[in-house]
Amino acid sequence: MIKVPAKYQKKGSLIVATDASYAPMEFIDKDGKTVVGMDVDIGHAIGKILGLKLKFENASFDSIIPALQSGKYDVGMSSFSDTKKREEVVDFVTYFSAGTSFYVKAHSDLKVNGLDDLCGKSVAIEKGTTQVDDANAQSKKCTDAGKQAVTLLVFPDQNGANLAIASGRAQAGLADSPVAAWIVKESRNQFKLTGAAYNTVSYGVAVPKGSDLAAPLHEAINQLIKSGEYANILRKWGITQGGLKESKVNDAAE
Incomplete structure (x- = not known):
């Protein structure tokens, strides 16, 4: 007991x-x-x-x-x-x-194989998550290397981030790997995963x-x-x- x-x-x-x-x-x-x-x-x-x-x-x-x-x-x-x-x-x-996975619209040509690929791109993420920290840290790395910053769109919940990608406001999303996989699975071919998960x-x-x-x-x-x-x-x-x-x-x- x-x-x-x-x-x-x-x-x-x-x-x-x-x-x-x-x-x-x-x-x-x-x-x-x-x-x-x-x-x-x-x-x-x-x-x-x-x-x-x-x-x-x-x-x-x-x-x-x-x-x-x-x-x-x-x-x-x-x-x-x-x-x-x-x-x-x-x-x-x-x-x-x-880990964290990247996902994009199903017909997007964008391939994100790692955080480095986010330079100059817009991403949608839920507020308060570790992915917000990851994207901000990567944005600094981008600008330090003379590349364009990451445009970070932060939403109160995951649904808001998904809508931003679906509407074209953001080019990619970052979410925990099981969540990203579920988003893609339930989206009826609206989204797809890109690259591999990182930072388990x-x-x-x-x-x-x-x-x-x-x-x-x-x-x-x-x-x-x-x-x-x-x-x-x-x-x-x-x-x-x-x-x-x-x-x-x-x-x-x-």
């Missing part, structure tokens, strides 16, 4: 923040209100092990970590890449791994820095992995390639 802190046992639930615009990880179902996705399925499976109900609330991605710090939410589960910078203010319990990192369940929830979440995820239920959830969403053999706490490489 995994020991759950008394205050959560008493409450019987955890409030989980997620940005439900990032399919197949977290998104709004066809009923227009229910949050579904791989993260949600893993969250509910964790809750079952801990004897807690996980209540998912939709929030803008860049607001989640500050809201964890203020105590508004107990947990953030929204495809967060575990980075050293984020570990300064929250703790992460890893549960998946993903772990996703982590985020909790306030020093939270006593990290240990039970860590135990629960490893229990899910060992039982085979974790693999079944990944298989359901078609993203088994990102599966972990073991969950870790604060596993950022950089």
Whole structure:
């Protein structure tokens, strides 16, 4: 039996923040209100092990970590890449791994084989993601090398970025690899992937820095992995390639 802190046992639930615009990880179902996705399925499976109900609330991605710090939410589960910078203010319990992929309109001649190919191009990205940092850093490299800067269009959610590419406002998009693959798959030949994914990192369940929830979440995820239920959830969403053999706490490489 995994020991759950008394205050959560008493409450019987955890409030989980997620940005439900990032399919197949977290998104709004066809009923227009229910949050579904791989993260949600893993969250509910964790809750079952801990004897807690996980209540998912939709929030803008860049607001989640500050809201964890203020105590508004107990947990953030929204495809967060575990980075050293984020570990300064929250703790992460890893549960998946993903890189970043590029995608463009299906009939585009643009080939993006790496960040270097973005010089002089316009890209659409969701606010608060690591891809925004990547594009800004690359833009500086472009101008330092005497090339044109990257034109960065930042949107409150992933849907806005997709619309910008579809309408021609942006030439390319950057998103986590399983998300980019899903966007292409569900776009009915509107988009295509280009180049290879880069910078594979772990996703982590985020909790306030020093939270006593990290240990039970860590135990629960490893229990899910060992039982085979974790693999079944990944298989359901078609993203088994990102599966972990073991969950870790604060596993950022950089």
